[in-house]
Amino acid sequence: MLFNSIEFAIFLPIVFILYWFCTKENIKAQNILLLIASYVFYGWWDWRFLSLIAFSSFIDFSIGKKIGKTVDPKARKWLLKASLFVNLGLLGLFKYYNFFVESFAEAFTIFGTTIHVDRLNIVLPVGISFYTFQTLSYTIDVYKRKLEPTENIVDFFAFVSFFPQLVAGPIERATHLLPQFQRSRYFEYDKAVDGMRQILWGLFKKVVIADNCAFYANIVFNNYEDYNGSSLLLGAIFFSFQIYGDFSGYSDIAIGTARLFGFDLMQNFAFPYFSRDIAEFWRRWHISLSTWFRDYLYIPLGGSKGGTWMKVRNTFIIFLVSGFWHGSNWTFIAWGALNAIYFIPLLLMKRNRSNMDVVAQDRLLPSLKELFQMGITYFMVVIAWLFFRAETIKVAFEMIEAIFTFSNFGTPYIIEEGTGIHILPKKFLLSILIFLTVEWYDRTNTTSLEPFTLLSKYVRWCIYLGIGLSIFLFKGNEQTFIYFQF
Amino acid sequence: MNKHLFTFNFNTLKTFIFKTSLFCLASIIITCCLIFTIDGRSDPFYLRFTTKKQSSLILGTSRAAQGIVPSIFRDSLNIDIYNYAFTVGHSPYGPVYLESIKKKLDTKNKNNIYILAVDPWAISSWCEEPDNINQFRENKLCLSYINNVNSLPNFEFIYNYDQSPYNLFLKKTKMLLHTDGWLEVEINKSEISNSSRLKKEETYRQEHLPRTKFSTVRFQYLQKTINYLNQFGEVYLVRIPIHDKILQIENDLNFDFNEKITLLKGYKNYYDFTLIRNQFLFTDGNHLHRSSSKDFSKILVSTLIKDNL
Structure with missing residues (x-):
């Protein structure tokens, strides 16, 4: 079920009404209802994969309980390894099997040997990367004694499958989300209103910004040979807003929906395109994944505590794994590697934590220096997105070459499909600028559209209706959420 | 507590x-x-799905949509005829168009008239297997999924609209769809240039012609359409005038088109107006200019009168 679908528009009010009116704020009843709703939500896409979530949940619930009862460190470690093996094994099978066998076969062609491999004709279960990481956080935290294992199977199953964030995050830690399933939840008006605002803005980001950007980005990326450098750059800029609008929009809707049910999910995007360096960008982009890798991979590997070589190695590992997490394609690994290359100089110069605050805090506008820093960082990010979006690494390099060939840098254009006319979607570019302005005013907040709450009731309603109407009028052609494939 | x-x-x-x-x-x-702000300038199709059922119909592709003016029929023959023609993508003869015609047709009277615009494109397919109904382009377009073609407002059309709703609600085009179904393209005579015709000609020659193949199934459906309409009135087949160059391409596509038409049964007459094409002005070689559409419609009406309509 997609958030921007009619089905969800019917599903959400039904669950909301049942949740608050029929359960009488009884936690057990609420959790059972959420569990059923989550399984319906996921099963709407393909009910067969419900067994996979149920299996994964059951394994980690059982292992978690067992770890909690086991004192012997060796036995605890073996249990943790079993959980890692099952979860990562399923992820590997469904997501990476074909990639590995194909890469293996391709490697042999270097030696002049052709190996025929059998691809598995399997569907990638939606959200497998997200819920696998979420459930893994539980067993790891129980193993590390940061969390007491739960005895309540319904709570745990509801935690793993919680429908607002099941298929595309934010990837919640068990330490943060699971206790919320065990606490009484009462309806809070302000929280619910915040949630609705966040849903509205998330839908705007997805339906208006991302889907319209996707239209132009797809035209450019699918016919990249027909474009000059500036047009390719424009296509990459469109993609940067597509992926931001798509993913942060999804996260906003997820966070907003969870708030309607009395839950707090972690912030997943903190206005990353206003970052002044790449380290700040990575503190603001897909926060739930970055911090997951930091806590469960970077720190266990030694983090920044070792020597220079250790820091460089660990940083590379983190970014490569992060790239690989996004998809089984070398382009994602290249994207991760490029980000590591961006990041390492800051790390070596110990400047990776020099921009910890919000840009231009307490000021209306950024300074020229900040503007320059943001521009450079955004440009670097856009170049990296070329690898993320391009079909192959070769295509990404060809596009970069064209962008940096200044003789090829004329007026940007998009070739209109069907007519072949060269156009520049000026009105849409203007709407992106307006969108950025709203985000700029919002940059110090953790929930969406907060500055508008200071306005009078009537103005506020007009703005919300305007946003709602824009979603209806300016919606682009429906695109699947990009991060569903991860 | x-x-x-x-x-x-x-x-x-x-x-x-x-x-x-x-x-x-x-x-x-x-x-x-x-x-309720959607009007004839908003979308070239929407209003056609919002009018009541119609007795007499003009059918065909965009040539007919732009080229045959129902008001001329009303003025000269006192007949209310509705232009229910779309484009070559949406309404070539086939199962989708026939079903939509059935939904639009008011079958109470038996003395109606039907003008079916015919040309080689309208009985050809743009797909690998021209006779494979599953591959027909119109299967994915609005005529196939709109079940209620006589509803104001038409929520089915709005809900399934495949472009940004902004285009439907707020954008105004240079096309005006009249309440009788005539699509008037507001291009002034001074705006007509050879370049637009040459461009169209090149598109037809380079892109459309290689992809298009005569379809026996579509030809059979043209016959089925005639048979169906024949129950409720008289059917006339009309070949609308086009520019010389486009006619050449059309002849390359189907050189024996006129002979093929003679194989059809159940229609009252067939008029090939491409023979008098030099009398008219075209916007792009393929469509009559709005002034010529009126002239052509008058000629068509007088031909029908001569034919003892």
């Missing part, structure tokens, strides 16, 4: 639901208001 808390939350919950419902209601009201 808990009971008190629940009562308290229940009130705020009611306020929340009330305000959310109010927001949804306001959004729906604004949307409904917008729906």
